[in-house]
Amino acid sequence: MTHKQHPIGTGFTAASTAADVLAGIDLTGTNVVVTGGHAGLGLETTRALGAAGASVTVGSRDPDRAAVALAGIERVEVSRLDLLDPASIDAFAGAMGLIDASGRPIIAPERGLKTPQQGAATIVFAATSPLLAGIGGVYLKDSDISPLDEDPRPVVFGVDQDVPADIVPHAIDPRSAQRLWELSEQLIKA
Ligand SMILES: NC(=O)c1ccc[n+]([C@@H]2O[C@H](COP(=O)([O-])OP(=O)(O)OC[C@H]3O[C@@H](n4cnc5c(N)ncnc54)[C@H](OP(=O)(O)O)[C@@H]3O)[C@@H](O)[C@H]2O)c1
16 A cells, blocks of 8 residues: 655754744735634744734634733734534634625635635636737736736735735836846855
8 A cells, every 4th residue: 555654854853843844934915723822832833823924813712811812923813713613613714704694605706715716717827828828927817917006005014904916016127127136146156
């Protein structure tokens, strides 16, 4: 019988910490749920994911007590959740805007809540569409070339806001691209 149950040589050890395994991983723009994320290993998980840039929602049976334990950690919010109570689980998922009143996943493609088929569309469009023949080096969104956001809002960390999805002017600035190329060459040489 073949199986995958073999160490892959991660380089981590029994003494590695959550911060160690997150080194070099940027979770900015990622939303994470940590059940019991206010105590024990859950609290350390919340701290580590938050420090890596994630926005964390902690589900707790006692939100007030959880909020005290989480004081001072950035980008964390608390919502009531008792994993032994199905009604509480539905309310928790509903409060996160992920399911509707009948418990079905909310599909709102314009807000990024897509079906897997909708989520795959831009990938397949990029790989195959004759509409992109002769066009390269562009950012795509919703199976088209992304519009340019000429007046981007600054992203303020620690504030609950949608991360802008449109392309900002500096992303297509040829001088910045040239500087990035030269810097990358220097780093590779070093
Ligand atoms: N795979 C591994 O390598 C590994 C290693 C160690 C531990 N673990 C697992 O990791 C988990 C955390 O361990 P720990 O030592 O940090 O445990 P812990 O200190 O007892 O924390 C458990 C957390 O779960 C919450 N909780 C318990 N019942 C709940 C419910 N019905 N609804 C919502 N939240 C509930 C608790 O909330 P309250 O504060 O409200 O009680 C608490 O925050 C455990 O499940 C443990 O078995 C896995």
